[in-house]
Amino acid sequence: MSEPKPIHRISIVPTWSFRDDQGRTLDPQLFVLLRHIEQDKKLTSAARQTGISYRHAWNQLNKWAEFFGTPLVDLEKGRGASLTALGQKLLWAEKRVIARLEPQLDNITSELNLELSRLLEGSRPRLRLHASHGYAVELLPRFAEGFDLDLQYRYGSDALAAMARDQCDIAGFHLPEEAVSSEMRARVEKVLKPRAHRLIRFITRQQGLMVQAGNPLGIHHLSDLERTDIRFINREPGSGTRLLLEELLRRQQLDLTERMEGSPMEYTHSAVAAHLAAGMADVGFGVQAAASQFGLEFIPIEREQYLLACHQRTLEWPTVQNFLQRLASEEFRQSVNALAGYSAEHSGEVFTLEDLFDTGTS
Structure with a gap:
């Protein structure tokens, strides 16, 4: 007797696309990382939860800061990570x-x-x-x-x-x-x-x-x-x-x-x-x-x-x-x-x- 076929289900999730007047774009993975930073208050943990390395997360934060002209995350030694006002606004949006x-x-x-x-x-x-x-x-x-x-x-x-x-x-x-x-x-x-x-x-x-x-x-x-x-x-x-x-x-x-x-x-x-x-x-x-x-x-x-x-x-x-x-x-x-x-x-x-x-x- 053959095994029943697995039931496939799909879901639709909206994603954002950031593009400036020079045609530069950013990875929408931004929101995943921001959500985990908000929850965990640590970049190491947020990067792991997002499925990227700490180094990649750090580089992405620098790219986003350059793109928007202001940081989305505050990183303080010994105090972890927290979202800036812009980071919070983007996440809530x-x-x-x-x-x-x-x-x-x-x-x-x-x-x-x-x-x-x-x-x-x-x-x-x-x-x-x-x-x-x-x-x-x-x-x-x-x-x-x-x-x-x-x-x-x-x-x-x-x-x-x-x-x-x-x-x-x-x-x-x-x-x-x-x-x-x-x-x-x-x-x-x-x-x-x-x-x-x-x-x-x-x-x-x-x-x-x-x-x-x-x-x-x-x-x-x-x-x-x-x-x-x-x-x-x-x-x-x-x-x-x-x-x-x-x-x-x-x-x-x-x-x-x-x-x-x-x-x-x-x-x-x-x-x-x-x-x-x-x-x-x-x-x-x-x-x-x-x-x-x-x-x-x-x-x-x-x-x-x-x-x-x-x-x-x-x-x-x-x-x-x-x-x-x-x-x-x-x-x-x-x-x-x-x-x-x-x-x-x-x-x-x-x-x-x-x-x-x-x-x-x-």
């Missing part, structure tokens, strides 16, 4: 770019991996999932065993609409655990019907305010967003997190329409957190996992349930049954529970639309 482009790159990656799978492994069952971007959703391709997961990131409302048009098999969206507003309920009931559709419990996650490490401005409540001495970084209109924030402000009778529309925006939780960690804003709204990833303080505001929806007949498919087993597996639950503020306690359980709105909680 890279983190922000990766965080901002993450959903689009993941969408393209999913499409390419599907084509690669078909070419190398032949036809396999395919499950089309449209869902809003998030840390737990990112884990799902790892648990697609015996089928190809066609994962595309969409706003929750767009994912539900795609399912109604038969453009996907399962749609992901999220709602607050506490009282769901009539507007939120109407958006769901516009697409999902009690007899025709079923819901699948996915995860719950903690949303709240992300602030600078140490919370130097003493931000503790949503009402602090009214303060004129703080810089707010918002999410884009239409995103589930932006809609949740606007609903929470309505509950507290806080009219921040002008501020909501006038603030700069980012397109993922990670991008908001990277914006804050780079010192470009003082407060943002997002998930606890993003704050933890970038070393920020977090003020919990609202627990949120992330749900999956499908047509009742879809549940009978062997591929969907396989998917539900993956969601309910201890391995998947442990992976989700390792994310700050996330829980997969009931992941994979099927329930009805009446159950959702009768209880109002997950």
